[in-house]
Amino acid sequence: MHVLLLDDNPDDRELVKREVRALFPEVSFEEVGTDWDRFETVFGDGSGYDLVVTDYALRWTDGIKILTHVKAARPDLPVIMFTGTGDQEIAVEAMKAGLDDYVVKSPRHLARLRASVRAVIGHAEGRAALRAREAELAEALRQKEVLLWELHHRVKNNLQTAIALLRLRGRGRDPAIRRDLDAVAARLGALADVQSRVYAAGDLDAVDMRALVTDMARSLIEVYGNGHVTLRLDLAGPLSLSVRRAAPLALLLYEVMLAALTHGFDGHADETLTVSLVPMTEGTPAVITIEDNGRGFDPVAPGDGMGWPLIQQLAVEAGTTLEVGQGSAGRGTRVALRLHPAAGTVAPS
The missing domain is CATH 3.30.565.10 (Histidine kinase-like ATPase, C-terminal domain)
Incomplete structure (x- = not known):
């Protein structure tokens, strides 16, 4: 697990790291506390991170701008705002912008931070599992559709072959036999017409x-x-x-x-x-x-x-x-x- 941590106070960053390590001992951190350019450099496209924890009031930007940048690159990457300077209006604005959770930075809310990390990571894993399952189902459906169209194509071709063989076998035969063979061929033709329309329309x-x-x-x-x-x-x-x-x-x-x-x-x-x-x-x-x-x-x-x-x-x-x-x-x-x-x-x- 890899976490991007943005806070211009080193002590607060250590506080967050301690709480996250209590849940995920093998976690690694990338810390940003100085400027926007470093944030952009270490964040990149966001593909290397599992969680972002940011303060709201940073001397070089604010948490809403960080949130907007992260969600633009990776909408499903969970972001927690851990701040002591925000208020209810900021929290509402951040939630509307896609924030996953908002935790007040104070000693009595440390347990809340740990619970928040556990919850947003769990939700992210659930979303990832759901997307993977949806992708599997979409691929299975695609393969099924390909198989169905191939089946209908083969049925259509086989019906046309059977019709041609029946008419061929009827040539030179007794008129009654030829009439019977032609009747069977005509009925197969009715089915072949259905198959042809299915294949042409592309809709079963x-x-x-x-x-x-x-x-x-x-x-x-x-x-x-x-x-x-x-x-x-x-x-x-x-x-x-x-x-x-x-x-x-x-x-x-x-x-x-x-x-x-x-x-x-x-x-x-x-x-x-x-x-x-x-x-x-x-x-x-x-x-x-x-x-x-x-x-x-x-x-x-x-x-x-x-x-x-x-x-x-x-x-x-x-x-x-x-x-x-x-x-x-x-x-x-x-x-x-x-x-x-x-x-x-x-x-x-």
Whole structure:
């Protein structure tokens, strides 16, 4: 332990040294009693000291100036003002400037000086330990984030590789087999889109569902619309979800839109698939609606999709309530997904 001691009275410096040695026998001192230049020289950047004890009334400066200089260089370096010339106003001014303790210089306050040294050193050690722990946690968090981003990057790349392999394996196969392989590849594509958005946005808690729904609906219309189904998007506002909710929701939306396009239309004119989003407000869930104006479809019925039990499971994982009813025009099917407000949902600002 190394202490900087500033007092122009040698006897008072010895008094302070005796009290500090009673607590820390191995302590060393640097003493300043003459002028400011010597103080600046021995103090430097303050990195070599564990404690500063200064008088207030020095013939060449005052304790407030010493305190200000020390705290400017090392804000966490504890400073005790041990003086017999100050008053309450000076003590208050010094405390506002960052003084750690103020002790009146008198024989009956020597025990108070020893207690003050013990207290400020203990607090400084506690602050240092806290900073070290915070630095450890910050580094652990940084490493975790790096690992997460690397994981998401690898997942995205692996999904894209799997999609390419499935489509490659489907070439030249029986049409039914190729159709099944393409369906699996398309579902993996929905997950890959979520991963791509996570990686691009740089935020695990802010997958842009509005953009994802838009791209997904347009892609499905292009493949399954057969040139006669029009897409109507009515996306009233933003919706951001954590990847934990976005991934199952993306699969769920894919299944419902696919079922509407493959089973809800019969080739008549003016057929429209409407996808709407009503954003979350305080106390009101966000709602994503998929509706056809054709003959309608039954998401419960078996078919080419993933099956009703799995759709229900995806709804639970995404934190949604699934409501199925007749379309608003009196025909077709309307499926509404109500997203319950929960951790992992970011309300629009």
